[in-house]
Amino acid sequence: MNRKTVVVLFGGQSSEHEVSRMSATTMLKALDSKKYQVIPVGITKEGQWLIYTGPTEHISTGQWEKYATPAIISPDAKQRALLKIVNGHIKEIPVDVVIPALHGAWGEDGTIQGLLEMACIPYVGCGVLSSAVCMDKVFTKLIAKNTNIPQAKYVWFTKEELEEMDKLVERVEKKLGYPCFVKPANTGSSVGISKAKDQAALVKAIRLAADYDRKIIVEEAIIGREFECAVLGNEEPIVSGVGEVLPAAEFYDYDAKYNNSESRTIIPAPITEYEEKTMRKIAAKIYQAVDGSGLARVDFFVEEETGRVLLNEINTMPGFTSISMYPMLWEAVGVPKAELMDCLIELALTRDSGIRG
Structure with a gap:
């Protein structure tokens, strides 16, 4: 069997560099080496691209740069290749598909997707437009409102x-x-988010958010429970069951997500049939409204006082860490990570053939 060459991009220049490395580690372990020739390519915080050839475990620990060689994706559509640079010489490595396991700016916001579109290389996940509008919380809200x-x-x-x-x-x-909650408009993993309880805290929170983005959004605080569901597919997506987030902190900030072992998720969530159906329906609706493809995780609140189901946000490259909800939601219904990766790659190839014919 001819193996497809799959490039897994990780790292990047955003504030979510470390999370991306954890996601990529999980994906690399799940990819079947009998089906794929897998090439990990890391992007340093300074923006340098490097082919990584060492142990997978070193990616999450940060030691990976010691075992790396300069490389770039060629934007030349005729090449469809990764260019490995050794002693000034360039070696072309044809690429079948790219998995941009990148979170945040310059990875989840349509920029890397644009490069791959120019290179005519299929890639996992949402396209340029949907990646950009979902990364920007303001535009997501405008689309949801409409x-x-x-x-x-x-x-x-x-x-x-x-x-x-x-x-x-x-x-x-x-x-x-x-x-109220103050957020940079274009970050994920709760980076730069603060809860403001008074005027002094609000001013401090706004200034913090401005350190991460030129656009700031402030939302009313919803007293209630937090839920997430996973979406998979292109034109006719399927939606997983619902998981509940139980943050160890006052809200599900970066530390509560990745550093506090007392944060928990419950799958399936203990909710009513009506609440589950409503969330799954909204998840499909917003996914199609933003022209989603491949995958996304959709987050919700259920307000305690009214029982209203409210959209929080949609993430077009959700975390794939060992504690991330997206892969766990599919595993809960019998889809292991290896099968999920196969499906994502097939969706990428199907989407690309539909675009290019």
């Missing part, structure tokens, strides 16, 4: 508007009140 999907109230503004902080604070207090 599609009549219920969500929390919010306001947004740009970094340039911080010169008139008093007016921003007034806007937030008038529309949302306290407590």
Whole structure:
């Protein structure tokens, strides 16, 4: 059997570099070496691309750069290749598909997808447009609003508007009140997110979010429970069951997700049939509204007082770490990681053939 050459991209220049390395490690272990010739390619925090040839375990620990050789994806559509650079000489390695296991800016936001489109190389996950709009929480909310999907109230503004902080604070207090959540518009893994309980905390949170992005969004705090479900497919996606997030901290921030062992997930979530059906229906609706393909994880709140199901966000390259909800949701219904990776690769190839004919 001819093995497909699969490049797994990891690392990147975003604040989620470390999470990406953990996701890639899980994916690499799940890919069947009998079916695929797998080439790990790391991107350093400085933006250098390197083919990695050492033990998979070193990717998550950060030691991987010691065993790496410079390489780049050629944007030349005729090559469809990874270019390995050794002693000034370039070796072409034809590529069948790329898995961009990258989270955050310059990976999950349409930029790497654009490069791969130019190179005519199929890739796992959402396309340029859907990746970009889902990475930007403001645009996601605008699409959800236009599609009549219920969500929390919010306001947004740009970094340039911080010169008139008093007016921003007034806007937030008038529309949302306290407590509220302040977020950079274009980060994931809860990086740069704060819960503000008063005016002083709000100002501090806005300045923190501005360190990560030029666009800031502030949302009303929803008192309730947090849920997630997984979406898989292209034009006719399927939606998994629902899992519940039980954060160890006051909210599911970066530390609670990846460093606090007391954070838990429950699969399947202990919810009513109506709540499950509503979340799964909304997940498919927002996925199709943003023109999703391949995969996504959709996050929800269920408000305690009213029972309303509210969309939180959609993630087009959800985490694949050992504790990530996306692969666990599929494993819960009998789809192991190896089979899930096969499916994602097949979806990438199907999407590409549909685009290029």
